[in-house]
Amino acid sequence: MTGFLASVATLDEMEAARAGGADIVDLKDPARGALGAWEIKALQEAVSLWWSWGEPKPMLSATIGDRPMDPEDVAAAVERVASKGVPMVKIGLFPGGDPLACFQALLPLTERTRLIAVFLADAEPDFDLLPELAGCGFAGVMIDTADKTSGGLRKQIDDGAAGEFVRRARALGLMTGLAGSLKLEDVGPLTALGPDYLGFRGALCSGVRTGRMSPQAVARIRSALDARRPAA
Numbered sequence: 001m002t003g004f005l006a007s008v009a010t011l012d013e014m015e016a017a018r019a020g021g022a023d024i025v026d027l028k029d030p031a032r033g034a035l036g037a038w039e040i041k042a043l044q045e046a047v048s049l050w051w052s053w054g055e056p057k058p059m060l061s062a063t064i065g066d067r068p069m070d071p072e073d074v075a076a077a078v079e080r081v082a083s084k085g086v087p088m089v090k091i092g093l094f095p096g097g098d099p100l101a102c103f104q105a106l107l108p109l110t111e112r113t114r115l116i117a118v119f120l121a122d123a124e125p126d127f128d129l130l131p132e133l134a135g136c137g138f139a140g141v142m143i144d145t146a147d148k149t150s151g152g153l154r155k156q157i158d159d160g161a162a163g164e165f166v167r168r169a170r171a172l173g174l175m176t177g178l179a180g181s182l183k184l185e186d187v188g189p190l191t192a193l194g195p196d197y198l199g200f201r202g203a204l205c206s207g208v209r210t211g212r213m214s215p216q217a218v219a220r221i222r223s224a225l226d227a228r229r230p231a232a
């Protein structure tokens with residue numbers, strides 16, 4: 001069954017995503033970039049709110065912001081977020097820099113935090129890094145898009161390539177996710193590829209992705225994913 005990651009920009013949206021049945025509530029500030037990070041004070045409040053929720057509750061993830069692949073900078077940014085108690089941290093693989101040195105620098109953090117590498121379909125993704133990510137203790141990988149005006153994941157890579165990504169990553173024991181301006185109509189074709197989750201922001205908002213999350217839009221995505229649940 002493919003899960004539902006909902007990126008949220010405020011504490012109210014956290015509650016709305018949880019109420020709407022998100023499996024992963026992802027702290028991301030869309031006004032600060034493709035993988036815009038929350039301010040640390042707000043992040044702390046989000047972690048406290050998450051802990052206050054009864055079980056079962058959605059997983060909590062957060063992004064570190066759009067950053068160059070500089071090992072010291074990336075490791076410090078992940079540490080800042082992880083040290084506040086976020087159990088899952090997403091790291092964008094932006095072009096240039098030294099991704100392999102970043103993965104090595106993050107190795108010690110993988111003992112206490114689940115790290116997710118985010119390939120960017122429209123920014124020179126190098127899927128041959130998958131074995132290195134698995135070897136450095138990453139818990140998962142996903143594909144998203146950097147330029148939110150670029151037409152979305154399925155404009156950037158075809159479903160066959162996305163399916164191959166899911167297969168390769170899963171064979172390495174990595175959790176898999178697909179995102180990138182996904183819309184309701186993408187749920188069917190992409191769940192058929194078998195990712196662990198699909199990620200959404202724009203489709204959950206009324207209007208632009210920096211706008212307000214709409215509970216009705218969240219419910220529509222939840223229903224579309226439920227409709228793909230395999231028969232028992």
Ligand SMILES: O=C[C@H](O)COP(=O)(O)O
Nearest residue numbers: 007179180181199201202
């Ligand atoms: O991780 C998932 C993303 O937040 C997707 O955002 P988007 O749907 O606006 O591309």
